[in-house]
Amino acid sequence: MPKADPGKLSRRERQMMDILYRRGRATASEIHEAMPDAPSYSAVRATMRILEEKGHVRHEEADLRYVYVPTVPREKATRSALNHLVETFFDGSAGNAAAALLDASARSLKEEELDRLAQLIEKARHEGR
Numbered sequence: 843m844p845k846a847d848p849g850k851l852s853r854r855e856r857q858m859m860d861i862l863y864r865r866g867r868a869t870a871s872e873i874h875e876a877m878p879d880a881p882s883y884s885a886v887r888a889t890m891r892i893l894e895e896k897g898h899v900r901h902e903e904a905d906l907r908y909v910y911v912p913t914v915p916r917e918k919a920t921r922s923a924l925n926h927l928v929e930t931f932f933d934g935s936a937g938n939a940a941a942a943l944l945d946a947s948a949r950s951l952k953e954e955e956l957d958r959l960a961q962l963i964e965k966a967r968h969e970g971r
Contacts, residue, residue: 850926851898854881854889859898863916869907 851859861876862868868876874886881889890910893899901908912919932938944951944959951959 851923855893855898856923858886858889858893859912859919862899862910862912863919867902867909867911869909871907873910 857877858873861873865872865876870883870887870890873890874880874883877886880886890899890901890908894901894910897913899910900913901910903909914922928934928936928939932942
């Protein structure tokens with residue numbers, strides 16, 4: 843089975859994976875019903891087959907239906923996708939990515955989120971020395 847690379851998913855594939863991560867497991871029909879602006883049911887099934895070939899999901903048979911389950915923990919998939927985003931749009935600079943996120947959402951950050959960010963920055967300063 844190929845190694846899954848969560849950073850290289852199409853928009854539809856990411857939508858389907860998000861549904862699977864929220865539910866833990868789902869049939870193609872359940873995924874289809876949960877999708878906004880869903881493609882055809884057969885397109886969902888075909889995409890699930892592609893995700894399985896890429897190593898992102900596996901299936902189990904239950905009541906003559908395939909039930910899909912993610913093969914990569916959500917945290918690992920999140921890190922990989924974020925790394926891909928940083929490499930693609932910010933020339934590998936986590937600092938530039940963080941600055942862009944802060945510029946875009948500074949007004950909506952809660953006090954505890956700002957405190958957490960300050961702690962992470964302080965930790966990075968100490969570990970970098």
